[in-house]
Amino acid sequence: MTTTATTAISAPTVSGAPHSDNVGVRLRWAVADSLTITKRNILSYTRIPEALFFSTVQPIMFVLLFRYVFGGSINVTGTSYVNYLMPGIFVQTVAFGSVQTSVGLAEDLQKGLIERFRALPMARSAVLAGRTTADLCRNVLTVVIVTVVGFLVGFRPTTGVLPYVAGILLILLFAYALSWGFAVIGLSAPNSEVAQVIAFPLLFPLTFASSAFVPVANMPSWLQGFATYQPVSVTITACRALMLGGETATWVIQSLLWSIGLLVVLVPLAVHRYRTRI
Amino acid sequence: MQYSIEADTLKKTFTGKHEVRALDGVSFNVAEGTVFGLLGPNGSGKTTAVRILTTILQPDSGRARVLGHDVAKHASLVRSLIGLAGQYAAVDENLTGRENLQMVGRLNHLPRSTVAGRAKELLEQFDLADAADRILKTYSGGMRRRLDLAAALVARPSVLFLDEPTTGLDPQSRNDLWEVIESLVGGGTTVLLTTQYLEEADRLAHSLAVLDHGHVIAEGTPEELKADLGATVLEVGLDTIENARRAAELFRPLGSHTPQVSGTVVEVTVDNGPESAMAGLRFLDQAGIIPAAFTLREPSLDDVFLALTGRRTENESDQDGDPALSGGRGRRRGSPAMETVGMGELS
Numbered sequence: 001m002t003t004t005a006t007t008a009i010s011a012p013t014v015s016g017a018p019h020s021d022n023v024g025v026r027l028r029w030a031v032a033d034s035l036t037i038t039k040r041n042i043l044s045y046t047r048i049p050e051a052l053f054f055s056t057v058q059p060i061m062f063v064l065l066f067r068y069v070f071g072g073s074i075n076v077t078g079t080s081y082v083n084y085l086m087p088g089i090f091v092q093t094v095a096f097g098s099v100q101t102s103v104g105l106a107e108d109l110q111k112g113l114i115e116r117f118r119a120l121p122m123a124r125s126a127v128l129a130g131r132t133t134a135d136l137c138r139n140v141l142t143v144v145i146v147t148v149v150g151f152l153v154g155f156r157p158t159t160g161v162l163p164y165v166a167g168i169l170l171i172l173l174f175a176y177a178l179s180w181g182f183a184v185i186g187l188s189a190p191n192s193e194v195a196q197v198i199a200f201p202l203l204f205p206l207t208f209a210s211s212a213f214v215p216v217a218n219m220p221s222w223l224q225g226f227a228t229y230q231p232v233s234v235t236i237t238a239c240r241a242l243m244l245g246g247e248t249a250t251w252v253i254q255s256l257l258w259s260i261g262l263l264v265v266l267v268p269l270a271v272h273r274y275r276t277r278i
Numbered sequence: 279m280q281y282s283i284e285a286d287t288l289k290k291t292f293t294g295k296h297e298v299r300a301l302d303g304v305s306f307n308v309a310e311g312t313v314f315g316l317l318g319p320n321g322s323g324k325t326t327a328v329r330i331l332t333t334i335l336q337p338d339s340g341r342a343r344v345l346g347h348d349v350a351k352h353a354s355l356v357r358s359l360i361g362l363a364g365q366y367a368a369v370d371e372n373l374t375g376r377e378n379l380q381m382v383g384r385l386n387h388l389p390r391s392t393v394a395g396r397a398k399e400l401l402e403q404f405d406l407a408d409a410a411d412r413i414l415k416t417y418s419g420g421m422r423r424r425l426d427l428a429a430a431l432v433a434r435p436s437v438l439f440l441d442e443p444t445t446g447l448d449p450q451s452r453n454d455l456w457e458v459i460e461s462l463v464g465g466g467t468t469v470l471l472t473t474q475y476l477e478e479a480d481r482l483a484h485s486l487a488v489l490d491h492g493h494v495i496a497e498g499t500p501e502e503l504k505a506d507l508g509a510t511v512l513e514v515g516l517d518t519i520e521n522a523r524r525a526a527e528l529f530r531p532l533g534s535h536t537p538q539v540s541g542t543v544v545e546v547t548v549d550n551g552p553e554s555a556m557a558g559l560r561f562l563d564q565a566g567i568i569p570a571a572f573t574l575r576e577p578s579l580d581d582v583f584l585a586l587t588g589r590r591t592e593n594e595s596d597q598d599g600d601p602a603l604s605g606g607r608g609r610r611r612g613s614p615a616m617e618t619v620g621m622g623e624l625s
């Protein structure tokens with residue numbers, strides 16, 4: 001500013017923000033606040049090149065890498081490798097996408113935004129709800145992109161539209177549950193870099209010691225138990241069954257149980273961290 | 279007397295690696311429509327007090343009221359009445375100035391129809407209209423601070439909390455912000471501001487409290503504080519430490535407090551600047567000592583501390599120890615804890 005800012009600031013005509021103790025009004029405000037935060041986060045993401053890269057270019061690169069570079073040397077039975085691969089890519093990309101939840105929250109803490117939010121008359125739940133919802137939206141975008149690229153490189157689901165959509169929903173629910181886990185990490189990390197780095201030792205074993213890229217039967221026997229029943233694999237197997245056929249119900253139920261179980265544990269934990277942080 | 283802010287024996291201890299008693303029984307009252315300054319060095323508990331008063335943090339004991347409402351019991355009501363601009367400009371870097379203000383407007387539950395208008399109005403008042411639709415990454419430090427302050431005003435709060443509003447700003451932006459705050463107070467807003475600068479508290483605050491390690495060590499109007507202290511600091515640089523000691527002895531009759539020697543520099547707080555300066559020069563002349571530097575300056579927080587506690591401020595970080603701002607006095611020798619806070623002498 002070169003000149004002065006002496007524009008007289010008039011006496012407040014209406015003082016303060018509206019206030020209500022009515023439960024209905026407060027509930028309506030809570031939903032509106034969550035949407036405001038969701039919108040803000042999505043707007044933010046569109047302006048961070050790294051975030052856009054992680055949710056668009058990186059998944060495409062994974063599809064191409066495994067389809068054309070590794071795919072030739074991996075044998076699967078009963079279907080083409082690209083069909084085998086795609087459900088794995090879906091789950092892997094949304095799992096990595098949910099890391100952004102921890103990075104975003106850690107940044108908000110670092111920059112003092114959470115402090116501002118806490119002093120506003122907004123709903124306490126809106127920061128976490130808005131963050132995880134925005135990350136869910138980003139994951140929807142990722143899934144759409146991966147679907148298109150998958151079809152372009154030869155992915156041909158065999159069960160029809162409804163089971164395909166069911167598979168996608170199962171994946172998004174799982175990613176949403178993971179987001180709450182990363183919310184806990186983001187709210188506990190000293191800064192956003194740490195929040196990002198911590199995620200990888202957690203996600204690498206889950207995504208690579210899984211049935212995502214190679215059949216579990218090809219792994220050493222000591223790893224097979226973990227690689228079959230850990231939540232990422234369970235969700236991949238359920239998704240594969242929904243999109244390509246085969247034993248479906250038990251895997252879908254197991255995946256749902258994992259997602260719901262994670263949410264039941266992680267949501268209160270994240271809310272607790274949010275309340276006690278600072 | 280109607281108080282807008284009341285703090286009653288607030289205590290807060292942080293447990294962690296080290297136990298820190300951030301507030302140890304802090305009480306003060308702020309009259310409606312006035313500016314209250316909470317003055318203290320880094321780590322004295324200013325931010326902790328602001329966080330408690332703005333419902334962000336719960337005190338271990340004690341009570342606080344804003345506009346008569348208990349901040350712990352009626353937190354959500356209090357939040358709708360106050361504005362806070364925290365110590366670091368809390369704005370979203372990836373949004374534009376306008377988007378930031380509109381977001382805060384919506385989170386304040388302002389009627390939909392007024393959110394955009396209020397944002398526009400504030401952007402104009404704070405001289406940000408031209409930058410309204412630019413992403414904050416392109417804003418200067420001063421612009422961010424102004425936007426941060428604007429965000430605190432979106433809901434037209436009648437009580438405003440400003441935590442070190444000008445720390446880290448260049449003198450020009452600092453002056454601009456002071457003018458903004460002054461015009462706000464002219465409009466009837468009650469303001470609590472924290473600062474490390476005596477000059478800032480002197481200019482803006484009607485009354486103030488000095489915080490030290492979670493204790494209020496002095497209270498009153500800036501005039502009262504300065505009267506206790508001596509209004510001006512006479513600072514004389516000598517060629518040798520020996521001469522500095524001699525000069526300190528000579529200056530003894532000038533001030534209400536004992537002259538302080540650090541290295542080759544002598545400081546003494548005096549009531550009447552020019553008169554004391556002439557007397558000081560006469561004393562030196564009679565003793566045959568020729569000073570290397572001779573300065574009269576406004577007292578800084580550091581001087582207040584020296585007068586009140588007999589020791590200098592112990593800033594944890596050196597973010598305010600900019601030697602360029604400290605009137606050529608430079609850093610004190612000895613332990614790094616003996617940093618000087620040097621804005622007061624800028625005036």
Ligand SMILES: Nc1ncnc2c1ncn2[C@@H]1O[C@H](COP(=O)(O)OP(=O)(O)O)[C@@H](O)[C@H]1O
Pocket residue numbers: 278292293294298299300318319320321322323324325326327
């Ligand atoms: N969240 C926290 N956890 C642990 N210690 C803290 C926390 N916040 C502040 N402190 C400590 O409490 C003391 C007062 O801090 P603060 O209120 O920030 O002081 P100021 O704002 O005056 O610089 C300092 O010693 C600081 O290190």
Ligand SMILES: [Mg+2]
Pocket residue numbers: 321324325326365441442
């Ligand atoms: Mg502080």
